[in-house]
């Protein structure tokens with residue numbers, strides 16, 4: 001049995017993880033952590049430190065907020081608790097800094113996107129990148145999302161940039177008109193990224209490649225938060241057998 005604590009257990013993702021872990025035959029939901037936790041049929045603590053004082057668990061799953069996730073990891077890793085992290089907004093430098101706190105045999109697994117479809121979208125984008133002079137990422141999320149651009153969009157842009165030895169011709173050379181700065185999106189490693197926030201979406205992303213007389217669009221839609229759960233459960237199963245920093249669900253997909 002893998003003993004699991006869910007951090008952010010009262011949130012949209014955390015409550016979905018609670019249901020998925022509870023239904024998994026090889027996992028035991030030991031407790032949740034959430035300062036705004038409602039009554040539940042499992043122990044809920046308001047801080048991770050309090051949970052560690054009272055319970056024993058092998059893995060903590062974190063779907064909280066960009067402002068608190070690093071502190072949670074800083075608390076869990078030195079205690080030998082494997083971290084499966086979905087909370088977005090941390091830089092690569094921060095992840096590396098945090099992973100250095102992991103004792104041998106303890107893993108920090110971060111996936112900017114836990115859906116298999118989004119991982120494949122990123123891999124298809126990486127494969128297409130060398131063949132198209134232009135690439136742009138447009139991501140669409142629900143309007144309660146706290147960070148922009150999404151972790152998936154950042155990672156997609158980084159993968160596109162790493163897969164080609166040129167930058168797009170347009171970005172940087174155009175002039176955004178006064179009062180409409182940002183119209184061309186944010187440049188991440190030379191790739192323009194645009195963030196749409198609206199009611200009606202869970203998470204959607206399009207990657208548009210352009211070449212002479214042709215475009216290629218790769219699109220992924222998450223219609224429901226259950227789409228993330230097979231990836232989260234896979235992370236919980238794999239992390240205890242790993243050590244150090246692992247970024248991306250693709251490392252566990254085979």
Ligand code: NAD
Pocket residue numbers: 007008009010011012013014033034035036037046047048063064065066068085086087088089111112113114115145146147228
């Ligand atoms: P949410 O606001 O619904 O939930 C966050 C929860 O964290 C809240 O219940 C809040 O009370 C709790 N919280 C705040 N501070 C805390 C602390 N110190 N300790 C414990 N809990 C704390 O947010 P959400 O929609 O569930 O998203 C959570 C995060 O997951 C966001 O960063 C989002 O971008 C990310 N996300 C990642 C993926 C992925 O595949 N990697 C998918 C969806 C969302």
